[in-house]
Every structure is written in C-alpha cells, then in structure tokens.
Amino acid sequence: SAVISQKPSRDICQRGTSLTIQCQVDSQVTMMFWYRQQPGQSLTLIATANQGSEATYESGFVIDKFPISRPNLTFSTLTVSNMSPEDSSIYLCSVGAGLLHEQYFGPGTRLTVT
Amino acid sequence: GENVEQHPSTLSVQEGDSAVIKCTYSDSASNYFPWYKQELGKRPQLIIDIRSNVGEKKDQRIAVTLNKTAKHFSLHITETQPEDSAVYFCAASRKTGRRALTFGSGTRLQVQP
Numbered sequence: 001s002a003v004i005s006q007k008p009s010r011d012i013c014q015r016g017t018s019l020t021i022q023c024q025v026d027s028q029v030t031m032m033f034w035y036r037q038q039p040g041q042s043l044t045l046i047a048t049a050n051q052g053s054e055a056t057y058e059s060g061f062v063i064d065k066f067p068i069s070r071p072n073l074t075f076s077t078l079t080v081s082n083m084s085p086e087d088s089s090i091y092l093c094s095v096g097a098g099l100l101h102e103q104y105f106g107p108g109t110r111l112t113v114t
Numbered sequence: 115g116e117n118v119e120q121h122p123s124t125l126s127v128q129e130g131d132s133a134v135i136k137c138t139y140s141d142s143a144s145n146y147f148p149w150y151k152q153e154l155g156k157r158p159q160l161i162i163d164i165r166s167n168v169g170e171k172k173d174q175r176i177a178v179t180l181n182k183t184a185k186h187f188s189l190h191i192t193e194t195q196p197e198d199s200a201v202y203f204c205a206a207s208r209k210t211g212r213r214a215l216t217f218g219s220g221t222r223l224q225v226q227p
C-alpha cells in the first residue's frame with residue numbers, strides 16, 4: 001500500500017483563522033479524498049480532490065470554507081477557513097491505491113479551534 | 115446518495131468468542147464493501163473487503179459475507195483476542211464513477227480477557 005503523510009499532525013488555532021493541511025503520497029495515485037471525523041463519530045467525506053480541476057464537494061461542504069488544491073498526483077492540500085469551534089475535528093486524507101484501488105488513510109490532522 | 119447503517123454500536127465479548135457486525139446499504143449500484151479497524155488515536159486500517167461478485171471472503175480469523183439481494187454485509191471475527199478491541203467501520207462505494215466511501219456509524223468492540 002502507499003505511504004501517506006499529513007502535516008501538521010495536530011494544531012490548536014484561534015477562531016477566525018485558517019489552517020492548511022497537507023497530504024503527501026509516496027507514489028502517484030488517481031484518487032485522493034478528504035474526510036472529517038468529529039470526536040467519537042464516523043468518517044464523513046468532505047470532497048474528492050481532482051488533479052488539474054476543481055474538487056468535487058459533498059452536500060454540506062463548500063469551496064469557500066474548505067478550499068482544496070491538487071497540483072499533481074502525489075500531493076493535495078485542504079484549507080479550513082474562518083474557523084469556529086465546530087470545526088474542531090480530525091481531518092484525514094485517503095488515496096485509492098493498489099490494483100483494485102483500495103482506499104488507505106493518512107495519519108490524520110487533529111484540529112482544535114479555541 | 116448512499117446510506118450505510120451499522121449495528122450494533124457497541125459489542126462486548128469474552129476472549130475466544132465470536133463477534134458479528136452487520137451493515138445495510140441503500141444504493142443498489144454499490145459494489146465494493148471494505149471494513150476498517152480504528153484503534154484509539156490512530157488512522158482507520160483496511161482489514162478486509164469484498165466485491166459484489168463474491169458472496170464470502172475469509173482471511174484467517176476474519177470473514178465478510180455479502181447478500182446483494184438483501185443489501186447487507188457482515189463482518190465475522192472468530193476466536194477474538196484483546197487486541198481485536200477497537201472501533202470497526204463498514205463502508206460502501208462503487209467501483210466506477212464516484213468511488214468515495216460512505217461509512218457506517220461504527221461499532222466499538224471490546225474483548226474481555
């Protein structure tokens with residue numbers, strides 16, 4: 001499976017600020033996704049990061065709040081903008097890898113907004 | 115869109131017993147069903163998956179069954195061990211087109227030594 005890293009691993013941010021999370025993969029992958037996992041909850045898809053075009057957002061998530069970049073097949077960023085305490089969560093990237101495009105997750109970024 | 119329901123939300127078993135977690139899905143076009151194990155503070159780990167052309171798949175103490183007609187699939191863990199204690203998530207997606215995963219709500223499994 002692919003080796004996936006995320007930066008930062010955790011951060012504490014003030015209300016109203018923005019944080020950009022990076023996801024790096026050690027090999028080229030077609031599919032990259034961003035998920036959110038609120039404390040004690042399941043995983044919710046934020047968007048599909050498309051290489052060379054705008055991300056595809058799920059219902060309830062908008063580009064102004066969660067802008068995503070994917071400049072190449074190994075890297076993507078998710079920005080959480082104008083943060084509020086409700087954005088406190090773990091943000092995970094995942095990639096589709098392997099012959100059958102199984103999805104593997106990065107280690108996650110634990111965000112706390114005060 | 116797809117909706118995945120998972121039961122039970124918590125499950126406590128004695129070491130050596132079997133554990134079964136069940137999921138149902140709503141989108142008849144879904145044809146890929148992975149299971150993830152998430153230990154506290156760690157990322158979800160893919161432990162087994164099944165595709166719609168297969169009814170059952172086994173990997174050592176873990177097995178998954180799929181009933182496409184009834185739109186449900188299950189995870190079976192035999193001879194449970196304390197290290198099996200974790201939160202387990204089922205998920206569903208399509209193999210083509212939109213491949214993003216829709217997750218169930220999770221099952222917290224506690225194996226008592």
